[in-house]
Amino acid sequence: MSRSDDIRNIIEGDFGVPAPLDEEAMALVRKRLDSIAKPLDGLGDFEELLVRIGGITASDKLDIKKRAVVVMCADNGIVQEGVSQTDSSVTRDVAYLMSEGRSSVGVMSRIAGCDTFPVNIGIKGEKIPGLIDMKIADGTADFLKRAAMRFDDVFQAISAGIELVGTLKERGYSMIATGEMGIGNTTTSAAIISAVLFKMPEEIVGRGAGLPDEGLLHKINVVREALRFHELDSGPRDIIDILSLVGGLDIAGLTGVFVGGAVHRVPIVIDGLISATAALVAANLMPESVDYMIASHIGNEPGMKYVYDELKLKPVINAGLRLGEGTGAIMMFPLLDMAVELYNNGVSFDDIKLKKYERYDV
Numbered sequence: 001m002s003r004s005d006d007i008r009n010i011i012e013g014d015f016g017v018p019a020p021l022d023e024e025a026m027a028l029v030r031k032r033l034d035s036i037a038k039p040l041d042g043l044g045d046f047e048e049l050l051v052r053i054g055g056i057t058a059s060d061k062l063d064i065k066k067r068a069v070v071v072m073c074a075d076n077g078i079v080q081e082g083v084s085q086t087d088s089s090v091t092r093d094v095a096y097l098m099s100e101g102r103s104s105v106g107v108m109s110r111i112a113g114c115d116t117f118p119v120n121i122g123i124k125g126e127k128i129p130g131l132i133d134m135k136i137a138d139g140t141a142d143f144l145k146r147a148a149m150r151f152d153d154v155f156q157a158i159s160a161g162i163e164l165v166g167t168l169k170e171r172g173y174s175m176i177a178t179g180e181m182g183i184g185n186t187t188t189s190a191a192i193i194s195a196v197l198f199k200m201p202e203e204i205v206g207r208g209a210g211l212p213d214e215g216l217l218h219k220i221n222v223v224r225e226a227l228r229f230h231e232l233d234s235g236p237r238d239i240i241d242i243l244s245l246v247g248g249l250d251i252a253g254l255t256g257v258f259v260g261g262a263v264h265r266v267p268i269v270i271d272g273l274i275s276a277t278a279a280l281v282a283a284n285l286m287p288e289s290v291d292y293m294i295a296s297h298i299g300n301e302p303g304m305k306y307v308y309d310e311l312k313l314k315p316v317i318n319a320g321l322r323l324g325e326g327t328g329a330i331m332m333f334p335l336l337d338m339a340v341e342l343y344n345n346g347v348s349f350d351d352i353k354l355k356k357y358e359r360y361d362v
Contacts, residue, residue, distance in 0.1 A: 074122030075139030099130025161256020179326020
């Protein structure tokens with residue numbers, strides 16, 4: 001039995017097998033959308049998102065007013081290899097700003113009507129007041145030299161993410177966006193994606209926060225050497241082995257958030273590359289979790305396209321975003337608000353005594 005099987009069995013033992021989407025609720029949402037005085041599928045991809053939200057929540061009464069963004073913060077040992085413009089101290093600096101609501105995600109969350117929950121899941125050093133303390137370890141090891149994490153640390157981080165989703169649902173949150181903060185985590189993400197999807201590092205590795213050409217080449221070489229060192233370039237490996245060898249605590253925690261969405265029936269919004277990587281890990285660990293994911297944007301990192309192709313999810317924002325912290329995910333909320341408002345309060349064809357459009361198979 002693989003480590004993934006072990007974790008999945010524990011999750012299913014504690015929460016049961018995730019339920020499929022509620023087809024009856026989805027049909028009711030579609031019926032309501034088609035009854036509104038607008039062209040069929042006039043809201044495009046947002047109509048399918050509303051249908052899926054109905055299936056996730058098992059209700060045609062759509063309400064996403066109370067929402068949160070969970071930001072997993074952790075240090076990554078691979079920074080020691082010079083894969084970023086900055087050192088790991090920036091992780092802690094930005095986490096402090098998050099605790100005060102002054103980071104990018106804090107500022108944007110206020111406009112989006114979203115509560116921010118920054119989590120210390122692996123920042124080196126003392127506790128940071130204002131962050132939820134779920135710390136597993138003082139960051140990860142340099143995975144060019146040894147495994148990034150112990151299996152027990154990975155399991156604890158995934159469990160922490162699942163637990164947090166359950167807590168937020170109990171507090172009335174109906175949708176959760178995902179974010180992260182951890183210098184070096186575009187490198188961990190690229191390594192995971194390359195290993196899972198059997199892609200060459202040069203297809204996946206991007207510039208992160210802004211590497212020059214020589215820095216990008218070095219980052220590609222670091223990922224290539226790490227995959228070779230851990231024998232992740234020679235065939236399929238268990239997803240938890242991959243996460244343990246070249247991942248990060250932030251990604252492991254977010255993996256738990258995505259799995260938590262499935263076991264607690266909460267829609268979870270994917271942000272950028274790191275969040276999408278966690279979604280990919282969750283999909284391999286618990287395939288049912290994909291139904292509970294909402295893709296927000298297609299970011300600037302080359303690996304994102306491959307992840308979304310694998311997950312068969314379609315992001316609706318294409319703006320070259322590369323900020324992180326969950327900012328792209330929370331940009332979805334005002335857009336979804338408008339779609340839900342029309343769903344709930346749009347005038348129907350019956351209201352204005354007009355003949356409805358008919359849906360034809362094309």
